[in-house]
Amino acid sequence: MTATRTITFTLNGAPVSADVKPHHNLVELLQTHFGLTGARETCGQGLCGCCTVIVNGRSVSGCLYLASFVDGADVRTVEALDGAGKLSPVQEAFIEASAFQCGYCTPGFILMVTQLLDEHPDPDEEQIKHYLTGNLCRCATYPEVMDAVKLAARKRKAAASA
Amino acid sequence: MATTLNPAAKAGAQVGRSVPRLEGRDKVTGRAEYTHTMRLPGMLHAKLFRSTVPHGRIKSVDTSAAKKLPGVLHVVTVDDVRKVLPHPYYGPAFHDQPILADGKVRFVGEPVAAVISADPHIAEEAVQLITAEYEELPAIYDEVEALDTNIFVHEELKPAGTFADLKHLKGAKGTNLALDYRLRRGDFDKAYAAAAHKFEHEFKTQKVLHLSFEPFACICDYRETGVTFYDSTQGPSFVRTEMARLLGWPENKVRIKVPYLGSGYGSKLYIKLEALALALSMIARKPVKIAYTFEEMFYQITRHPSTFRIKSGVDKDGRIVARKCEVFWNGGAYADIGPRVTQKSGLTAAGPYDIDNVWIDSYALYTNMTPAGALRGFGVPQLVWAYENHTDMMARALNMDPVEFRRKNLAVEGKPHATGQMLKDHPVDKVMDKVLERMEWSKPFDKGGSGHIKRGRGFAIANKAVISPTTSVAIVNVAADGSATLYCGTVDMGQGSDTAMAQMVAEILNIPAEDVRVTPRDTDVTPYDMGTLGSRSLFHMGHAVRRAAEDARDKLKALAKEVGEPEGSNIPIADLFQKRYGMQAGNVIGSGIYKPDYTPPAPGTGQSPNVTPFWMVAGSGAEVEVDIETGHVKITKLVNVVDCGKAINPKSVETQISGAALMHLGFSMFEKMHLDGGQVTNASLADYKIPGFHDLPSVLESHYVEHDQSNGPFGAKGVGEVATFCVGPALANAIDDACGVRLMEMPLNAEAVYRAIRAKQGKPLEEA
Numbered sequence: 001m002t003a004t005r006t007i008t009f010t011l012n013g014a015p016v017s018a019d020v021k022p023h024h025n026l027v028e029l030l031q032t033h034f035g036l037t038g039a040r041e042t043c044g045q046g047l048c049g050c051c052t053v054i055v056n057g058r059s060v061s062g063c064l065y066l067a068s069f070v071d072g073a074d075v076r077t078v079e080a081l082d083g084a085g086k087l088s089p090v091q092e093a094f095i096e097a098s099a100f101q102c103g104y105c106t107p108g109f110i111l112m113v114t115q116l117l118d119e120h121p122d123p124d125e126e127q128i129k130h131y132l133t134g135n136l137c138r139c140a141t142y143p144e145v146m147d148a149v150k151l152a153a154r155k156r157k158a159a160a161s162a
Numbered sequence: 163m164a165t166t167l168n169p170a171a172k173a174g175a176q177v178g179r180s181v182p183r184l185e186g187r188d189k190v191t192g193r194a195e196y197t198h199t200m201r202l203p204g205m206l207h208a209k210l211f212r213s214t215v216p217h218g219r220i221k222s223v224d225t226s227a228a229k230k231l232p233g234v235l236h237v238v239t240v241d242d243v244r245k246v247l248p249h250p251y252y253g254p255a256f257h258d259q260p261i262l263a264d265g266k267v268r269f270v271g272e273p274v275a276a277v278i279s280a281d282p283h284i285a286e287e288a289v290q291l292i293t294a295e296y297e298e299l300p301a302i303y304d305e306v307e308a309l310d311t312n313i314f315v316h317e318e319l320k321p322a323g324t325f326a327d328l329k330h331l332k333g334a335k336g337t338n339l340a341l342d343y344r345l346r347r348g349d350f351d352k353a354y355a356a357a358a359h360k361f362e363h364e365f366k367t368q369k370v371l372h373l374s375f376e377p378f379a380c381i382c383d384y385r386e387t388g389v390t391f392y393d394s395t396q397g398p399s400f401v402r403t404e405m406a407r408l409l410g411w412p413e414n415k416v417r418i419k420v421p422y423l424g425s426g427y428g429s430k431l432y433i434k435l436e437a438l439a440l441a442l443s444m445i446a447r448k449p450v451k452i453a454y455t456f457e458e459m460f461y462q463i464t465r466h467p468s469t470f471r472i473k474s475g476v477d478k479d480g481r482i483v484a485r486k487c488e489v490f491w492n493g494g495a496y497a498d499i500g501p502r503v504t505q506k507s508g509l510t511a512a513g514p515y516d517i518d519n520v521w522i523d524s525y526a527l528y529t530n531m532t533p534a535g536a537l538r539g540f541g542v543p544q545l546v547w548a549y550e551n552h553t554d555m556m557a558r559a560l561n562m563d564p565v566e567f568r569r570k571n572l573a574v575e576g577k578p579h580a581t582g583q584m585l586k587d588h589p590v591d592k593v594m595d596k597v598l599e600r601m602e603w604s605k606p607f608d609k610g611g612s613g614h615i616k617r618g619r620g621f622a623i624a625n626k627a628v629i630s631p632t633t634s635v636a637i638v639n640v641a642a643d644g645s646a647t648l649y650c651g652t653v654d655m656g657q658g659s660d661t662a663m664a665q666m667v668a669e670i671l672n673i674p675a676e677d678v679r680v681t682p683r684d685t686d687v688t689p690y691d692m693g694t695l696g697s698r699s700l701f702h703m704g705h706a707v708r709r710a711a712e713d714a715r716d717k718l719k720a721l722a723k724e725v726g727e728p729e730g731s732n733i734p735i736a737d738l739f740q741k742r743y744g745m746q747a748g749n750v751i752g753s754g755i756y757k758p759d760y761t762p763p764a765p766g767t768g769q770s771p772n773v774t775p776f777w778m779v780a781g782s783g784a785e786v787e788v789d790i791e792t793g794h795v796k797i798t799k800l801v802n803v804v805d806c807g808k809a810i811n812p813k814s815v816e817t818q819i820s821g822a823a824l825m826h827l828g829f830s831m832f833e834k835m836h837l838d839g840g841q842v843t844n845a846s847l848a849d850y851k852i853p854g855f856h857d858l859p860s861v862l863e864s865h866y867v868e869h870d871q872s873n874g875p876f877g878a879k880g881v882g883e884v885a886t887f888c889v890g891p892a893l894a895n896a897i898d899d900a901c902g903v904r905l906m907e908m909p910l911n912a913e914a915v916y917r918a919i920r921a922k923q924g925k926p927l928e929e930a
């Protein structure tokens with residue numbers, strides 16, 4: 001259809017390259033070129049958070065973010081969080097608090113919660129709600145996510161003081 | 163693993179424990195597999211061209227430009243489908259739905275043609291190049307009008323033949339009525355005529371939809387020797403049977419593989435994309451994937467809008483003596499499971515009350531809208547919406563306390579239901595008491611004084627009969643190292659069924675639930691199950707799983723005896739196999755089947771001593787603040803109580819209660835699919851709002867009453883939908899309590915509330 005272009009970027013710490021077309025978005029790039037399906041497209045409008053990806057340290061909606069824009073960038077996905085097979089404190093907290101049902105929205109929530117706790121290690125409920133307004137869950141696991149965030153904050157604190 | 167065959171741990175060690183979800187790690191690491199994100203080597207993509215008119219004859223479809231686009235492999239219409247599948251119609255109750263529109267279109271968004279390409283973007287571009295001409299026909303949208311009109315959605319009714327009670331509809335012409343269910347108990351007319359007080363109301367529910375975050379997806383890989391589907395479905399066994407029927411093949415050549423589901427809530431039942439994917443793969447001779455966008459979900463399946471006319475006669479002591487229910491279900495263009503919703507929910511239309519004279523008419527109707535099916539409650543939330551508003555309105559009119567009025571009329575244990583079945587394990591009184599206790603109902607309530615914020619509270623109760631009769635089969639395979647694998651067709655779409663089923667196996671084999679593996683659904687190895695629907699699985703599949711595990715345990719015991727172990731030996735299972743086979747070899751396979759007893763309802767009266775194996779009971783209480791200057795409603799407290807029998811996994815039960823209630827909060831307060839001349843005008847997440855973090859009530863409570871289901875596996879029964887039933891009417895009752903307005907239709911959004919307030923003040927707003 002249209003011209004293909006080669007981009008190079010860092011994906012979960014490793015240098016990679018891919019041939020992309022101008023209309024490919026980041027979700028499609030991750031799924032088709034790298035087999036990473038943790039970021040997934042639901043609304044396609046930047047409103048649900050299921051497609052969350054971290055680009056240069058900032059969360060973006062992969063459904064609206066053109067693949068060619070990550071040329072030269074540092075890209076991190078949910079698949080990077082359990083490095084060396086060890087779950088992150090946020091992931092552990094989501095399991096312990098039962099903060100998912102179907103799990104389709106879960107990677108997006110986990111990335112956002114990780115970023116939230118990086119910025120506010122000890123958030124109150126209002127901060128949590130506010131930070132996570134862009135993440136929707138049709139299974140409505142919001143009460144459990146709230147518990148998971150608080151639990152993750154405690155886990156991270158304990159790990160830091162250990 | 164030192165698993166032993168005679169239980170040393172106390173009973174209940176696995177059942178009743180909040181075992182963390184077995185699939186948790188896959189879900190939090192983003193590695194859980196879903197059909198929508200799956201790829202097969204050599205796979206092609208299909209995109210659909212859809213009807214832009216609600217009702218019309220297809221004059222022509224021009225695919226020539228699409229075919230010319232480089233990269234397009236096939237452009238398919240029903241004529242091409244017929245070449246591979248000569249009878250391209252499907253459906254669970256009626257074979258009324260064509261794989262692609264056949265001569266006529268019946269709703270906006272109906273698939274008319276499909277484009278296949280290796281690149282989904284090319285397929286999408288090609289779809290834009292297709293044009294169609296229609297001879298537009300008048301369309302019908304309203305469910306009540308559909309009963310009495312000369313606009314017919316279908317020329318002729320085509321019952322599937324699988325349901326005996328639909329046979330008489332075969333070939334019927336000149337009607338939109340797909341099913342007419344009746345229940346007659348006592349003499350309604352006489353009792354109503356004699357009643358001291360008479361009440362008559364009409365309630366409506368709007369069109370809402372499931373919107374699973376994993377949109378519909380199916381991959382079909384057809385070969386002459388067999389066909390494999392990778393499918394986001396809640397009912398793999400049904401898909402297999404129906405695909406075999408379309409192909410004229412034995413079932414063993416059809417394989418349905420189901421990874422995790424990005425949920426379903428009833429949308430992914432029966433046939434959705436499978437028949438089309440099959441046709442396309444047959445034509446392309448390659449694996450073909452159809453994966454919907456968010457918008458396309460608005461053109462697949464929704465919940466039934468409904469109109470419910472309810473009449474009650476009450477005697478001078480406040481006893482309801484007569485009730486008539488006329489329910490009209492707006493089924494959209496194709497029947498899907500609507501006739502079953504109409505009947506199986508219709509039978510509970512009179513509510514959890516003890517009423518001697520009951521008359522129910524429940525109508526499934528065709529209209530020119532997106533088809534309707536089951537949505538977390540199988541029709542019951544629409545019924546409860548009506549009868550619990552009605553109950554409060556009567557109590558108010560009679561100057562009776564809504565608690566006392568209900569207490570006088572509750573159908574408690576040992577009373578007959580309207581079907582004639584004696585109620586057992588139906589603790590509606592306990593559920594109501596728990597709601598009232600958590601609402602602190604007996605304490606004085608602050609109604610908010612003279613300002614513009616008015617406070618109110620309300621509650622509602624309800625019941626539902628599980629759909630019956632249905633069958634489940636399970637297999638438990640114990641390997642020579644003592645580890646156990648469960649094969650069961652219940653689809654874990656987020657409700658936690660894999661974990662709960664594993665807990666039952668673990669309980670019987672006396673091993674940790676975490677050590678039981680549940681195989682992903684694959685009809686080549688997973689035995690039959692009717693479907694993951696209507697909260698039936700934990701009970702029906704639970705029994706099958708329990709029996710399979712008991713069968714395996716008994717065979718292990720026999721094996722112990724065979725190798726000379728003394729009675730009551732607790733030799734580790736691995737040693738047992740070692741002794742018997744001389745090495746780590748062999749298997750023990752247990753199987754279990756469950757189908758409950760059932761007596762079909764008598765035709766015409768719906769009477770049966772055994773219409774359902776269990777009842778679900780729910781109650782909700784709500785406190786609200788209504789701003790009478792804007793109509794804005796703030797939910798300050800929402801309490802949801804259910805009876806789930808014994809909780810197999812208490813944490814899962816809790817999340818099912820809160821998840822179901824919050825989903826229903828959306829349906830009650832703001833969700834609505836808007837239609838204008840048959841066109842959906844808000845088919846996106848930007849325009850169709852669903853609940854988010856900020857919609858949580860200030861206080862949200864989930865409770866269950868402890869009441870073992872006497873015929874349930876380990877005393878358990880299903881809990882996936884029950885907390886949806888009462889949220890809407892509890893909120894409406896609270897709004898009325900706060901500001902004296904009664905809304906007869908959902909959603910209860912600020913506009914509706916404000917209009918009602920203005921109308922009450924004698925200053926109605928103009929219609930928009």
Ligand code: FES
Pocket residue numbers: 040041042043044045046047048049050051052061062063064
């Ligand atoms: S899919 Fe990107 S925000 Fe919803």
Ligand code: FES
Pocket residue numbers: 100101102103104105106136137138139140141375424425656
């Ligand atoms: S867990 Fe299902 S959408 Fe969030």
